[in-house]
Amino acid sequence: MNCQRMESQLIAYLDGLASAHERREVDQHLAACAACRARVEEFRGVWKLLEEVPAPEPSAWFDARLRQRIAAQPPPALWSRLAGWLPQPRLALASLALIAVGFWAASAPRPSLPAPAAMNEQEEFRMIKNMQVLENYEVLKDLDAVNELQGN
């Protein structure tokens, strides 16, 4: 244990939530390090100071104002009200979605993907033209490794 490791251990130690092993480590370090011992006391002092700081209480009209704001809410959407009536809204919605997807999959026209063999020369050329590696062929050609490969 060194001073730097205190950063990850000290808070739990001061909260009394460190494991027995961690506590022993910290105690050992504190016995040897006056700076960290002082820091521990000062942390406790800071915590005590923080307890002295009150926060203002909520105002008397807090609830009334909140009720006003709730009343001003637009009514919930229809689907959410429907979901509220169902015993298991998530399950019901999921089943509905599944059925819808099923219908869609069955009725949708199959997308016509061109078979690899059907690719005509023009398309093949365009595809090759777009491949960056081939565009940089001139660069690759100058590399020794490529020349070696070609030599083999």
Add this chain to the structure above:
Amino acid sequence: MVRSDVQLMLGVKQGDEASFELLLQRYRRPLCHFLNRMVRDAAQAEDLAQEVFLRVYRARREYEPSAKFTTWLFRIATNLALNSLRDGRHRQAEVSLDAPAEGQDGSEMTLDVPDGAPMVEQELVERDRVAVVRRAIFALPEKQRAAVLLHKYQELDYDEIARILGCSVSALKSLLFRAYEALRVELAPLVAPEASKGGPGGTTEGKQP
């Protein structure tokens, strides 16, 4: 028997207004305190606390008890506070930085930006201790501030605070260490007498699990 937060929230989900009322009673005060210390403006804090309850109410039908209720509640509150502070910074350019504002407790608050200016001697007298500590808390970076408030005042456990802030537990412990370290430096003139009163060794326990 006292109903748990989750039981109450499930009640709210079923449309039971009394359950919402009980949750409001339980968390009105802690939420207002947290937001007050977070944004340091009583009226704005109260507005944000109402917004938290409003969002809980609006989300009631979709509520699932997957996390602790307080994690959810304070996560909403923290995000609202951070957003509001961010918006405030845009507006602050238009407000005179020295314009005094009246705090709810009657104390004068200034819209000072944290600048690390040395504290003047007269602030260190007893009646101003609280103001000095408040200012030091507010001078912390926002995430550190939220971590300190949730740890020290709400006494949530590490796991919960980490979830609220969206970090790991070990990252949270470092965050807390850095925050308290900054407070220790900033509040050294107030802490020093306390420290000298403490006995040697420093092995007494803090709060128990």
